[in-house]
Amino acid sequence: MSTLNGEYREFHLGNGLLVSLNTIPTNTIASRLSVNHGTVHELKGEEGFSHLLEHILFKDGTHKHFVEESEAIRNSLGKFEPATGLDRTSFPAGIIPSNLELMLEYLSGIVFTPRFDKGIFLAEKAAVIRDIADERSKPYYKDEKEFNRALYGAHPYNQDVFGKATVIRSAKIDDLRDFYSRGFHAGNAHLILAGPLPENVESLIGKYFDNIPGGEPNKFEFPPLNPLQKNVVLERMAKDLLDIEEREESSAFLNLGLVVPPYNSEHSDAMAMIGQLLISYTECRLFRKLRGQDGNIYDINGGYRGTYNKGIIEIFGKVKALNVSQVVDSIFSEFQRLRQEEVPESELRMITDYLDYNIKAELETSQGHVKAIGRKVATGLTPNMWLDKMRGVTPEQIKQAAMLYLPESRENGRYVLLIRNPLLEQ
Template structure:
């Protein structure tokens, strides 16, 4: 299974609930279907709310011969206690191990027999299970994926098997300092808040975790109102809804009438810390550093300006940081900036991987560049390039059914709405230099925290990072 640490797109949804989803509207007692868009750059998007509160969204793209089908659950590692850290990811593994209808081999073999693929990933705020198959095999994919998500048996023997697999996964992650440093940075900002913990959990939390704990989490969190099913490709919406209802009939997700769950609340905001330096000593050939601060949440209207600012600073080979640190000075192979966004909070940071002896110089250049942009803003040329990159990456990212399926699900689950491609491009076009510069003056002047993985100790970084 994949352990996804990538944030939701900056460019998805508006964060508003549809009036039809407001409790008391009466829509929970019957299936309600709407056409959301017929986008010239995409297909026809339809949405059905089942009586149980489970939502089904599809995008019909008749020019392809495949379909991507995903089941998205609005629960992730931030919904765990300290003692249960890693249970979402543990459960993700276990759901592929067998149901009342199929064993683990049957789950994988049935999809692979038709040339399809299945996988899953866990993030801090949601979990996704998905399959990609030929259009003619969509009924099979729906039946298999709905079965494993709705009716897993969580066999005790499988719990022990997957415990070992996850402990190996944690050990493997510890051997990847380029990944580890991002988790270390999140801990520096969020501390013991769930957003600061590892998605996978730790050896200390996974080793004693019981089947009862996992099963309790499964029953409480995997409920119909908290689930969005999305599909994109050569399909018929009504047929997909019918197949989903058939697949879920008689399972724990075949429940009485309920309203769909609202997107995760943006308030109160998660606690953050500033001005921290955390170092993980490893005798590695390369040092990995992340310098940054708390950012903005995903429903913040400034997210479009943030996307442009991120592109200007470190979003590509033409960015300021890449040009200054790699192209002109040759100090690092990899250097980039990034934004992670959650319902109520976010991160903005710069990563660099370099020789241990060059860390001080690289950090000095990064701090100087951030200070320059905070004080002077971006140029008109940079603004145009940053907007062009944002628009191009978004549209090009919709070239496959998997990306389109994800767009539907994230819009519904995370924002409660879905902007069309044209609306998204217009929002980016509307970003002004003043908006970007105002955001830069705020964001880049905040006290910075530093995470380092490499052959160092805490005392090697005594310079204030603010």
Template sequence: MSGPHLHRLANGFTIAAEPMAGVETIAVGLHVDCGARHEEARTNGLAHLFEHMVFKGAGGRSAREISEAVENVGGYLNAFTSRDQTAFQARLLAENLDLGIELIADLVRKPHFDEGDLIREKDVVLQELGEARDLPDDIINDHFHSTAWPGQPFGRPVLGDEASIAAISVGDLQGWTRKYYRPENMVLAAAGKIDIDRLIGMAEARFGDMETAPRPVAEPAVYEGGSFVEKRALESAHILFGYEGVGYFDADYYPLMLFSQAAGEGSSSRLFQAVREERGLAYSVGSSVAAWRDTGMLTVYLATARREAQHAADLSRGILQQAAIDLTPTELARAKAQIRATILMALESVQGRADRLGFQTLVHGRPLDPAAIVAKIDACTLDQVRAVGARLFEGRETLATVGPALKAAA
């Protein structure tokens, strides 16, 4: 098995690929450096609506013909939008790689953007928004972001809201394409049964004629924190509290991952054992870490009975704070083993490898060596991990609740 290959076309378009032995399939994805944090307030939700709209017709194919083209050969085509990235993914037999690249290229370069389709797709997105609002464990993430990063593009919801979705026009979609779907802003990532030279030739044919332009820069995210409550007459309480973490390039990135893993992730963590197993205070509890280029967060999610909500939240805070003082070598060793296994297991998946290539190349400019990542994780000391935990609590907490109002941290 050879390692990853990186190639840039003359116009700045990047191809990242990794052949894998013993497989007959490929995963290919176009990763674009644009998402909800690049939008204006007036058109919040534009990145996500764009992702929907390109599937309504592109490259001379209707929505049905796009679906049939990929499913006729047993393949799969999908996309997602986040705060800082949009990606279009195809999973196919290796012999159909050209079709996958053709379809993805048509989606982003030759979308039809019909006015009637836009009206109908806005209704679909509004249904998606309504579904998210009906699910407390979903909408609470939007409440957290808008409270932690208020009045900023980074804090706005990926789906937008009724007013911003209604305001989006075909002209806005076309302007979004021109501004962000530029060669320097894209990475085509592929893994599986791949011929590298053939892949580069396909990319050159589909993307090599794109005109260059400066890479847009998103407005920096400035963390503020605070409290938000959405009162609902629910039997349960849904709580998400957390603190500003670190970005991908921070020296504390891996120590923070280890702190969260040891203190709050998984059924063996302190948080799960104390809150659920020993006291039965919550049916769902756990911490997680998220990172972006310029910021990050560590959060704890709790789903519990209303009567237990304040107690469960206070106990969870205390557990994390105590872990920053006395996390043990055994807990740290277990966290390292868990993260190491997650990284290496993902490498055995064709889709996992392609996603890793695209994401890392978009963020870091190149694929990262998994062995080097594992070495950095193994090198983290107990003092480093405790220190990054303590650093969290020096900043302001963000608390979002769906259900009853709660007291924030003192």
């Protein structure tokens, strides 16, 4: 795997744990232990269990290192930020090389031999309920939910990783133990390490992970996202966006979503390049057009996302509220331009140079290597393999994909558009 600029090896322990190692000359070591068990593995009545479990594992300590000592260990690791995901729970860390063995011992303990301390359980239940309440209190929460329902429907990508407060409130510690037991084992996990790894790194991993019980992998297979059947326009009042000093300068929030092919399907490479052209790279077409058009935007975001067996082009950002319809017209005019005109080769070269820079910059860090290894295991592509695919996209392929998947017009197309406007007339 020379495209990752290091000495890469990948193997399984006897219990099934997948291990990926990359020795590179950085000053720090980055790691990530991920378990294929997350929100999509929750049953009815378990909504939020993966969220709560992640909190408990983070705070619970180990059978060797109780809570206070575990806090000291976490503080010494440099960076340790567990995260709940749709289909996995991740434990990424950043450390100085001298703390590698301590980190491996601690990580193995909290993830695979948790204590499920009752006091920690009750405290983290309260914390998760507060986290859910904070999320629901955001002024855009209801509108965002409505947009996602219209775009994703019943696709698992639309499941709420925060969960339900009513479920968390009534959860018992044995309920969490049961949920944990269904997915947390070595055969369902992946350990990545990148940085100045010692020669004995494999024996250190074996010392702390060889005795973890194995099991069958339980990776969730996402179904395809259903295509949209019509356009859906959601216009909502957003008083939180009102400029209280100059009302006419208020911003509206705009979010436009299209369903397109997911990764590794026909036209997906062309759609990824369309995402770059429209919105993702520094001088993308929409930024140039809207920034220079009467100051309608300061910034705009989005792009192509093809993971979880769903393909999406999303364009979102704050725009001048008085001119929101003009901005939407400009977006659709850029769709038309891609449908009607071939993209100059020079513009494609600018984008691939931009992507090449980002890859090289990412691979200068141990954290970047961990991310790249994770993507390689998930997709089979190293960063340079993916870049070669982008370099192979032709103007003809882009135009063909645009004709197939970009809306013909505001009136005749399948898309979901959310406009949160503080100047909307009631």
